[in-house]
Amino acid sequence: MFIDSAKIHVKAGSGGNGCNSYFRDTRVEHGKPNGGDGGDGGNVIMLADPSIYTLLDFQYQRHFNAESGNNGSSNDKSGARGRDRIIRVPVGTVVIDLSTGCLIRDMDASETEVVVAQGGHGGQGNSRKREAEAGKPGEERELELNLKLIADVGIVGFPNAGKSTLISKISNATPKIASYPFTTKAPTLGVVRREDEDSEFIIADIPGLIQGAHLGRGLGDKFLKHVERTKILIHLIDMAGVDGRDPCQDYQVINSELKSFSKDLAKKKQILVANKMDLDAAKEHIKIFKKRFKRKIFEVSALEAKGLEALLEEITKNFKNSR
Ligand SMILES: Nc1nc2c(ncn2[C@@H]2O[C@H](COP(=O)(O)OP(=O)(O)OP(=O)(O)O)[C@@H](O)[C@H]2O)c(=O)[nH]1
Ligand SMILES: [Mg+2]
Structure with missing residues (x-):
């Protein structure tokens, strides 16, 4: 079946929380803050793939989430970054933000790549001499995909x-x-x-x-x-x-x-x-x-x-x- 339009929902990963922790020891009277930063959330990335010809797959799968970052931990350990989510679309796909109607990108060349939802930043841990922060949420969007074939x-x-x-x-x-x-x-x-x-x-x-x-x-x-x-x-x-x-x-x-x-x-x-x-x-x-x-x-x-x-x-x- 030839499908040339689709609506999908994308959600980037949230940032991991910064850690609130103190190093304590018999020799250290006041605990020294040592909470690590949270990892950044993964991005949702769209990639133009010349081996795909229709938007058929998006009839069955409409939600695409990237991984969230891990929380920071004690001993200044940062959380791991969340993995990106790659969405492969046919060359010629036009990507539109449904809430604003704005064009995000015309994927008119093979291997064109665009971040359609940005991962949230990880929160800083308290080792930076501040209160530990919570991670920021990842971007979330409704997208319209519209395929216009590329022919001469x-x-x-x-x-x-x-x-x-x-x-x-x-x-x-x-x-x-x-x-x-x-x-x-x-x-x-x-x-x-x-x-x-x-x-x-x-x-x-x-x-x-x-x-x-x-x-x-x-x-x-x-x-x-x-x-x-x-x-x-x-x-x-x-x-x-x-x-x-x-x-x-x-x-x-x-x-x-x-x-x-x-x-x-x-x-x-x-x-x-x-x-x-x-x-x-x-x-x-x-x-x-x-x-x-x-x-x-x-x-x-x-x-x-x-x-x-x-x-x-x-x-x-x-x-x-x-x-
Ligand atoms: N005599 C003759 N018949 C032709 C010629 N070209 C196509 N036909 C016939 O016209 C009919 C329609 O051909 P298609 O190529 O399917 O036409 P189409 O424009 O693609 O049609 P749609 O897909 O329905 O829009 C077929 O029976 C063909 O054999 C021609 O040059 N001469
Ligand atoms: Mg025909």
């Missing part, structure tokens, strides 16, 4: 346009492909490797959009956040209109859904791709489309793997330009 290229389009077929032909991904809408129910990532160009990029296939996706129709627009960070969008159109829709209208509907979701997404560089060009209807529709929109469009048949090389070249070229 995102594919958007209507259900059944052939998005999964395309990603299966150009990358190492092996998504389910079928002739009914909403076959893809969760985002899939694929790596595209171009040996001759010595280049590599990550492409994301997301569930199809329909008119009203921003109002929750179909599977809604909740998966669009996964293509928010991509550099380029591939806008894939079923030019044959296999499901009985008009390709020109499809193109406009998807663009208006993108706009309803976010202005930035609507402004993102789009490479237009006409799919299913192996079908006769597509050859008719494309003439109308070109006349109407006068935009550069790549004509492919994902099914027959035709026209894909030119498309890949265009994608690679755009990366070179954006660097």
Whole structure:
């Protein structure tokens, strides 16, 4: 199951108490204070781990506590520090403090690390010629985790346009492909490797959009956040209109859904791709489309793997330009 958001509770360890103790001896009239300090509480630390892909584990476990520090003891012995608690999350997780709504960290690179709850300080013992102190409590927080996948290229389009077929032909991904809408129910990532160009990029296939996706129709627009960070969008159109829709209208509907979701997404560089060009209807529709929109469009048949090389070249070229 692909889970891309979660709420968790984190609690750092409390500091150990300082010790109140006196050294006494027949030769020492007034006892000499010798209470040790309490150990600091452990921190709760979040770590971006590239081997994790979803927030599924957080459906089952929501509480993460770090260890408290030990109390100090006599003979100036300090208490041991509490152990940290490490929470591993997928790269691309955005961490938000639920009580304030503030962003704590965007874990957008592998091995990014952030302390999400600070351990309490240990109390000082009385050997420092003061009253022994109690340890301070550790920080406690409610956090929201929101996963936004990290991909270079995102594919958007209507259900059944052939998005999964395309990603299966150009990358190492092996998504389910079928002739009914909403076959893809969760985002899939694929790596595209171009040996001759010595280049590599990550492409994301997301569930199809329909008119009203921003109002929750179909599977809604909740998966669009996964293509928010991509550099380029591939806008894939079923030019044959296999499901009985008009390709020109499809193109406009998807663009208006993108706009309803976010202005930035609507402004993102789009490479237009006409799919299913192996079908006769597509050859008719494309003439109308070109006349109407006068935009550069790549004509492919994902099914027959035709026209894909030119498309890949265009994608690679755009990366070179954006660097
Ligand atoms: N004729 C033809 N059929 C295609 C082409 N590309 C995809 N198809 C077919 O279109 C149907 C839908 O393909 P998918 O790749 O599952 O489409 P999708 O856009 O991922 O669909 P959802 O996951 O439901 O959004 C399948 O029956 C494919 O075989 C193409 O270039 N030509
Ligand atoms: Mg699909």
